[in-house]
Amino acid sequence: MLEIRNLYASVGEVEILKGINLKVKAGEVHALMGPNGSGKSTLAFVLAGKPGYVATSGKVTYQGEDLLGMKPEDRARAGVFLSFQHPVEVPGVRLDQFLRAGFNAIHKSKGLEELDPLKFDRMLRQRVKVVGIDPALTKRSVNDGFSGGEKKRNEVLQMAVLEPTLAILDEPDSGLDVDALRTVAQGINQLRSPEKAILLVTHYQRILNYVIPDFVHVLVDGRIVKSGGKELALEIEAEGYEKFEQPQEEAIQSPG
Amino acid sequence: MTTANKEVNTIASQGYKYGFVTDIEADVAPRGLNEDTVRWISAKKSEPDFMLQWRLKAFRYWEKLLQGQETPSWANVHYPPIDYQNMIYYSAPKTKEKLESLDQVDPELLRTYEKLGIPLEEQKRLAGVAVDAIFDSVSIATTFREELAKHGIVFCPFSEALQEHPELVQKYLGSVVPYSDNFYAALNAAVFSDGSFCYIPKGVRCPLELTTYFRINTAETGQFERTLIIADEGSYVSYLEGCSAPMRDENQLHAAVVELITHDNAEIKYSTIQNWYPGNEEGKGGIYNFVTKRGKCQGKNSKISWTQVETGSAITWKYPSVILQGDNSVGEFYSVALTKGYQQADTGTKMTHIGKNTRSKIISKAISAGHGNNTYRGLVKVMPKADNARNFTQCDSLLIGDQCGAHTTPYVEVRNSTAQLEHEAFTSRVDEDMLFYCNQRGLSTEDAQSLIINGFCKEVFQKLPFEFAVEATRLLELNLEGAVG
Ligand SMILES: Nc1ncnc2c1ncn2[C@@H]1O[C@H](COP(=O)(O)OP(=O)(O)O)[C@@H](O)[C@H]1O
Numbered sequence: 001m002l003e004i005r006n007l008y009a010s011v012g013e014v015e016i017l018k019g020i021n022l023k024v025k026a027g028e029v030h031a032l033m034g035p036n037g038s039g040k041s042t043l044a045f046v047l048a049g050k051p052g053y054v055a056t057s058g059k060v061t062y063q064g065e066d067l068l069g070m071k072p073e074d075r076a077r078a079g080v081f082l083s084f085q086h087p088v089e090v091p092g093v094r095l096d097q098f099l100r101a102g103f104n105a106i107h108k109s110k111g112l113e114e115l116d117p118l119k120f121d122r123m124l125r126q127r128v129k130v131v132g133i134d135p136a137l138t139k140r141s142v143n144d145g146f147s148g149g150e151k152k153r154n155e156v157l158q159m160a161v162l163e164p165t166l167a168i169l170d171e172p173d174s175g176l177d178v179d180a181l182r183t184v185a186q187g188i189n190q191l192r193s194p195e196k197a198i199l200l201v202t203h204y205q206r207i208l209n210y211v212i213p214d215f216v217h218v219l220v221d222g223r224i225v226k227s228g229g230k231e232l233a234l235e236i237e238a239e240g241y242e243k244f245e246q247p248q249e250e251a252i253q254s255p256g
Numbered sequence: 257m258t259t260a261n262k263e264v265n266t267i268a269s270q271g272y273k274y275g276f277v278t279d280i281e282a283d284v285a286p287r288g289l290n291e292d293t294v295r296w297i298s299a300k301k302s303e304p305d306f307m308l309q310w311r312l313k314a315f316r317y318w319e320k321l322l323q324g325q326e327t328p329s330w331a332n333v334h335y336p337p338i339d340y341q342n343m344i345y346y347s348a349p350k351t352k353e354k355l356e357s358l359d360q361v362d363p364e365l366l367r368t369y370e371k372l373g374i375p376l377e378e379q380k381r382l383a384g385v386a387v388d389a390i391f392d393s394v395s396i397a398t399t400f401r402e403e404l405a406k407h408g409i410v411f412c413p414f415s416e417a418l419q420e421h422p423e424l425v426q427k428y429l430g431s432v433v434p435y436s437d438n439f440y441a442a443l444n445a446a447v448f449s450d451g452s453f454c455y456i457p458k459g460v461r462c463p464l465e466l467t468t469y470f471r472i473n474t475a476e477t478g479q480f481e482r483t484l485i486i487a488d489e490g491s492y493v494s495y496l497e498g499c500s501a502p503m504r505d506e507n508q509l510h511a512a513v514v515e516l517i518t519h520d521n522a523e524i525k526y527s528t529i530q531n532w533y534p535g536n537e538e539g540k541g542g543i544y545n546f547v548t549k550r551g552k553c554q555g556k557n558s559k560i561s562w563t564q565v566e567t568g569s570a571i572t573w574k575y576p577s578v579i580l581q582g583d584n585s586v587g588e589f590y591s592v593a594l595t596k597g598y599q600q601a602d603t604g605t606k607m608t609h610i611g612k613n614t615r616s617k618i619i620s621k622a623i624s625a626g627h628g629n630n631t632y633r634g635l636v637k638v639m640p641k642a643d644n645a646r647n648f649t650q651c652d653s654l655l656i657g658d659q660c661g662a663h664t665t666p667y668v669e670v671r672n673s674t675a676q677l678e679h680e681a682f683t684s685r686v687d688e689d690m691l692f693y694c695n696q697r698g699l700s701t702e703d704a705q706s707l708i709i710n711g712f713c714k715e716v717f718q719k720l721p722f723e724f725a726v727e728a729t730r731l732l733e734l735n736l737e738g739a740v741g
């Protein structure tokens with residue numbers, strides 16, 4: 001579904017991604033782990049098409065298409081969803097209206113039925129329950145005055161509503177207490193299916209107890225230095241990232 | 257520059273859709289301004305003598321201000337000095353002496369209004385809207401006259417009111433905005449050529465929305481219209497004005513005066529959708545919109561509500577205000593002001609509490625994009641006898657991109673300790689991050705803009721008559737979208 005080949009990317013003058021190789025197939029969950037500043041969010045933003053995050057060389061194909069050539073909204077419409085590490089506030093725009101507009105834009109581009117406010121509201125209320133968010137939040141401005149935990153849950157709610165094919169989740173677990181972590185993980189697991197894939201970016205192993213990954217990759221200084229199964233996460237938990245911080249020639253070569 | 261930033265910037269260069277010129281023969285006053293010009297205009301309209309005398313007083317007062325260089329300079333707007341001798345003060349489409357019906361209106365004019373989306377033919381009209389159309393200096397058509405007359409409502413061009421209801425005009429003209437009020441009010445009083453006049457008799461609820469549509473056509477012409485609306489005891493009227501002008505490289509001056517008067521238990525709801533030509537991308541051309549609008553809640557329990565959507569003009573200088581004289585009277589001001597390109601707007605309101613238990617509410621929404629510069633200037637004044645006066649003010653700014661500006665200058669002057677004033681303000685910036693977040697949820701940048709702007713303006717749009725809320729939304733979208741770069 002997603003294939004990243006030798007991707008280099010810069011923010012401003014600074015090169016941050018230095019040759020990423022990664023292959024994600026439908027049905028898989030990949031965890032991307034790494035110390036702060038290693039380039040996890042940068043990779044997520046490059047994949048989602050954030051302005052200012054420029055791929056300088058390499059190739060990314062998504063469902064056979066050149067992902068980097070698409071506008072951000074077209075990527076979203078094609079099923080790429082990014083759960084933001086730091087969700088953005090959109091003052092004055094009610095969450096339910098915002099989500100309906102996005103939902104309908106995606107449905108329209110696929111030739112699917114657009115929902116009127118009533119139908120959409122019915123669907124939204126059902127998803128709200130799954131994510132365990134206070135329904136009143138959907139009547140407030142997007143992320144405006146939301147607590148950290150509410151923002152994270154809201155990202156998962158949006159994912160549940162928009163039903164992406166490829167979900168890139170950038171630290172959906174950071175700053176959450178155990179209860180919140182569990183509901184967020186539950187929301188993510190709901191999305192798992194043979195047709196969909198998840199790239200779960202995290203700093204800590206903790207969430208991987210709830211969302212069991214098929215593969216784990218370690219990102220250090222803009223390179224994937226090691227890939228493995230879920231046990232790799234436990235290794236990191238026990239030993240930290242230090243031992244990966246010296247470049248390991250072998251690991252750099254092997255695509256995930 | 258990154259793509260989103262480029263998009264944010266191209267928003268500012270969205271084209272003006274109403275910029276065409278109507279080719280029609282016009283009756284034009286000699287260029288320049290002196291006492292003879294004033295007499296010429298007054299004679300052209302066969303005005304009663306009291307009117308000419310008032311104009312002349314205004315003219316002499318204005319000349320004094322001009323010589324003393326007392327042109328308004330406190331507003332946060334910048335423009336080169338206006339050459340008042342190099343301007344035309346009166347221009348009227350040449351027509352037959354008096355129009356008996358719409359059939360006699362020049363078809364070229366009717367087509368103009370049709371292009372602007374304003375149907376003058378009654379069968380095609382918006383449901384329940386009576387229209388007075390002002391072209392350059394004169395009113396060319398007023399629809400639904402008979403229907404309104406049945407209720408005793410007078411809704412006609414100002415010049416006609418001077419012929420048919422001179423006593424009403426004389427009684428109220430200048431009673432809210434005297435000619436000596438300010439520089440532009442004096443200029444308007446001297447040379448105003450037409451406008452709308454409206455009188456709602458006691459106890460009548462006006463069954464139609466009344467609308468005046470202003471159009472500047474002739475080059476180098478100033479438009480100086482005057483609107484006077486009187487709501488007698490227990491009456492109600494909702495009134496809307498719209499405006500547009502052709503695209504021209506020179507600046508054109510629009511200096512209007514609007515006076516509203518409500519007697520006991522009466523209510524006037526006055527809405528404006530202002531879309532004068534704003535000038536081009538580099539800031540060349542456009543209308544200088546220097547307007548004095550004021551209402552007086554003269555009677556007890558009366559109410560005046562201003563709603564404005566200001567999207568056009570190179571410079572807007574406008575403070576619709578309410579004098580709350582009657583006990584328990586209510587004044588409201590709901591405003592959306594948009595500046596993009598090099599537009600400048602200095603707008604706001606003044607609420608003067610004189611009577612007891614008077615209340616006022618101010619909701620101001622300023623949107624700036626491109627190099628636009630938007631200033632809110634408000635004054636809430638509570639006089640010594642105004643026991644229990646209440647005011648709520650909220651002025652919010654939305655900045656699109658990082659080269660525009662918004663300034664808020666709320667003043668209060670309270671001389672009664674029982675007054676309660678509340679003030680809220682917030683500013684948000686539509687930046688790349690916000691647009692990208694919306695894009696990531698499937699929204700195009702255009703749709704995201706529209707959602708954000710409508711969300712920002714909704715409290716004001718809700719106050720517009722329904723048909724016009726739709727028009728205002730569309731207008732803002734036209735002005736701010738099309739940013740696909
Ligand atoms: N917008 C930006 N401007 C400048 N530097 C950035 C920007 N975003 C990220 N960086 C830099 O890129 C590196 C990787 O950051 P990031 O991708 O956020 O890492 P992670 O998500 O793994 O913590 C860091 O050194 C960070 O300072």
Ligand SMILES: [Mg+2]
Pocket residue numbers: 040041042085170171
């Ligand atoms: Mg990060």
